[in-house]
Amino acid sequence: EVQLVExxxxxxxxxxxxxxxxxASGFTYSNYVMAWVRQAPTKGLEWVASISTxxxxxxxxxxxxxxFTISRDNAKNTLYLQIDSLRSEDTATYYCAKDYxxxxxxxYWGQGVMVTVSS
Amino acid sequence: DVVLTQSPATLSVTPGERISLSCRASESVDTYLHWYQxxxxxxPRLLIKYASQSISGIPSRFSGSGSGTDFTLSINGVxxxxxxxxxxxxxxxxxLTFGSGTxxxxx
Numbered sequence: 715e716v717q718l719v720e721x722x723x724x725x726x727x728x729x730x731x732x733x734x735x736x737x738a739s740g741f742t743y744s745n746y747v748m749a750w751v752r753q754a755p756t757k758g759l760e761w762v763a764s765i766s767t768x769x770x771x772x773x774x775x776x777x778x779x780x781x782f783t784i785s786r787d788n789a790k791n792t793l794y795l796q797i798d799s800l801r802s803e804d805t806a807t808y809y810c811a812k813d814y815x816x817x818x819x820x821x822y823w824g825q826g827v828m829v830t831v832s833s
Numbered sequence: 834d835v836v837l838t839q840s841p842a843t844l845s846v847t848p849g850e851r852i853s854l855s856c857r858a859s860e861s862v863d864t865y866l867h868w869y870q871x872x873x874x875x876x877p878r879l880l881i882k883y884a885s886q887s888i889s890g891i892p893s894r895f896s897g898s899g900s901g902t903d904f905t906l907s908i909n910g911v912x913x914x915x916x917x918x919x920x921x922x923x924x925x926x927x928x929l930t931f932g933s934g935t936x937x938x939x940x
Contacts, residue, residue, distance in 0.1 A: 759934075776928070817924065818867070820869075820922075821879050
């Protein structure tokens, strides 16, 4: 059974940093592109970043470039999202997602982790 | 960026109805269009991929069609458990983008 379990969220002050983790199991993690998708309270889904199977290629939405860093550890089956210079507009539930088609569709999602940016 | 416009924003339905939800892309995405269902307080779930391909474990009442810029998600015989928000998403080009969603509610 595929499982994606996020952790690391919480209440953070503007300008501070946070690192999210996603522990993957139930599939050959190193074979799949992985991604982070977020959802602000009462809003829709927004792709944040994707990372290639080996981690050498990363892609971001414009609004997070330079502040977010996606990475992965294939030995630990874990995906990460380092978030720096947090802004109020980063407040959202962050989902880890398995990308089946390679920068295309997300066939499995984690339960999500809430990040709240507030002073 | 590819903009996906979903309509209607909200759809009131009666159980048993056949309904169609629309997703229109600002430019062609071929068939790289996927549909998700998100129930309240749950994570999204992939319903249909590549416009019309079914997903294992998804009830057969869900189907998809379209290509290029116009896509449709159909539910043949809505059930109470289908009350959710439905999102389309394009996987044709980065940045990956989602539509704003269609909320299905009971009439």
